[in-house]
Amino acid sequence: AKRLREEHKNGTYIWVDIYTSGSLIDGKPSYWGSAEVGTPEDARDKVNCQIEQGVDFVKPYSELKKDVYLALMDEARQKGVTAAGHVPISVTLDEAVVAGHRIDDHMYGMESLFYTREHADEMRHLFESGKYYEFQTLRIKYRDSILALQNLEKLNDKDIWFCPTYVTSKGTLRIFKKEMISDARNEYVPLVLKYHGMNNSIKDSWAEDNFLNTSRLDSIQFEMDKAEVLKREEQIKMLIKSGAKVIAGTDYIIPYIYPGFSLQEEMQTFARLGMTPLQALQTATINPAQAMKNDKVGEIKVGKRAxxxxxxxxxxxxxxxxxxxxxxxxxxxxxxxxxxxxxxxxxxxxAKAKHIHEWFAPRFESDGIEATLKIFLENKETIDEEYPVRWNMLQSAARMFLRDEKKEEAFALVELMHDLYPDFVYAFAFTGDIFAKGGDKERARATYEKALEIYPCFNVVERWIKDLDEPVAFGQKYNSNEPEILGASIPCMHHNH
Incomplete structure (x- = not known):
């Protein structure tokens, strides 16, 4: 991101304005593998680390404890940095707004607006006591849409923006799976998106989407999905009716999010649910410019960027x-x-390109590792036309070789990736375990240490270094310690259950 912004600044890369938070900041342990904090002091340190790295804002995430989140927000406010991301499960939306949360991704926290503080406390007590049936009963009984709308209207004078990302429904709810598999836009989706690397996978994350492949029968899952769709649409309608400030976003990298197309679809959803076409257009033009405090874009006027x-x-x-x-x-x-x-x-x-594993596998077999790598480096640009040469594809290929018990081939591809992407933290942070699983803990340790050298704020790597003698799976099961009622239902947290 830093390199692209520098190229953008000097005119060699003109296509995209980049605003970045760096790694998200989650509770401890983090779910996705990110910066993680367990105490208020940790949170303040992480905010300052990211500021030193040049972030535009910080991104709090779902599993932050309340005191840790409030410390993070306080430090960011003191240092003049805004916060955009998940409203954590541990706080209400009102509490987040007071703390200075500026952009609420996915409407997380909105559910808390449907309940009085007394009702919320009563439900929290039931949940924490393990009385889940009573909790769910009161959750339905106390849910008050009129109260939620009134609470939303009270936020109109606050500097809080909502980014609903309704289009993620297509990639996270099984009810849409048949429709999305046959979607004509799939012809634009390349392998480099499907093997995006964040889950260290060797499989096509769209064809084998963990969001959709639960063990429930369709008849049961579809009813749950319908209820989720109705809830999301109700919340968007409330945002529109209340006059809340809304920006368009897509949660890109989720399966069945199509760059460009899905942003248009998000605007169309807003118009379907009650916005005028003008209001829908504004969610992708002037509104995000104002949310990011960029007075050079978002409208057509003299002096603005064209x-x-x-x-x-x-x-x-x-x-x-x-x-x-x-x-x-x-x-x-x-x-x-x-x-x-x-x-x-x-x-x-x-999008018709092949997995680079298909290029390396037969050549490793016939020519050996050293000769194959020499041929690759001499012909990389030509190879890239048919087999995408990207860090995540090389990582995926390395994992395929490791799965097939060809660890030397796997190690060779990891080293190749490091040489090609020496300044990219994920290329190191998400490959140390390949060395560890292949039995070379020292190379794993060196890889992780390099990741921290590139980006010291990515402190989850410190835990992975400690875990080398007792490995913990990257796809650790998500265990929430907070009742869902005060935060969000979290579709993007269902991964790897």
Missing amino acids: NVLLLNANPLEDIKNAQDIYAVILRGKHLNRAYLDGMLDKAKQL
């Missing part, structure tokens, strides 16, 4: 017309329809 979408039809008549694009002007560069079609054709071509 990022303009030219359309063939009026989106104020039908929000779907925002997809009928005639041309794009990006920082003064004119991209006509032919150029845009070429980009789409290139995306389709890339």
Whole structure:
């Protein structure tokens, strides 16, 4: 991210403005593998570490304890850094807003608005006492939509923005799976997205989506999914009716999130649920500019940066017309329809690429490791046209070799990846375990230490170093210590159950 921003600044990379939090900050242990904090002092240290690394904001996550979260928010506020991310399960939305939480991802915390403080305390006591049936009974009994709307309206004068990410429903709810598997947009989805590397997987994370493949019967799961869809839509309708500040987002990297397409779909959802087309357009233009306090973009005026979408039809008549694009002007560069079609054709071509394991496997077998690596480095650009050369694809291939008990081949690909991506923390942090599982703890330790050298705020790696003598699976089971009622139902926390 730092390298891309520098290239963007000097004009060699013009395409994207990058605002980054660095790694998310979660409770201890963290769920995804991230920065993790267990005490208020840890939280303050992590905020300052990230500020030193040049973050634009900090990203709190779901499992933070209340006192730890409040310390994190206090330190960020004192240092002039904003917070955008998950409202933790341990706090109410009101408490998060008072603490300075500025962008609420996925509407987490909104559920707390449906209950009085007395009712919430009563339910928390039942939950913590293990009386789950009584807890669920009161949760249904006390849920008050009128109260929630009133509570939302009270937040109108607060600096809180909501990013619903409704489109994640398609990738996290099984009821949509058949529809999404046959979606025409899949022809644009490359392997490098499906093997994104964050879960250290050797499998296609879309075809074998852990969000969708639960053991429940469809008849049961579909009813649960319908209830979840209705809840999400009710919350969005409340945001619209209350006049809350909303920005469009997609939670990209979740299966069945299509870059570009899904943002359009999110705006269409807002219009379907009650926004005017103008309001829906604003969630992806002026609203995020204001949320990020960037006065150079978001509207067409003299003195603003010239990022303009030219359309063939009026989106104020039908929000779907925002997809009928005639041309794009990006920082003064004119991209006509032919150029845009070429980009789409290139995306389709890339989506047909093969897994790089298929290139290495037969050559390792016939030519040996050293000769194969020499051939690869001499022909990397050509190979990339058919077999994507990316850190996550090399990592995935290494894991496939390790699975097949070919550890020397696995180790060779990890070292190759390190040489190609020497400044990328994930290339090191998420590959130390390959050495460990292959029986080389010292190389694992050196890999983890390099990750901390690149990005010292990614302190979960410190735990992985300690765990080398007693390995803990990366996909550790998620165990929440907080009642869900005061925070969110967390679709993106169901991974690896």
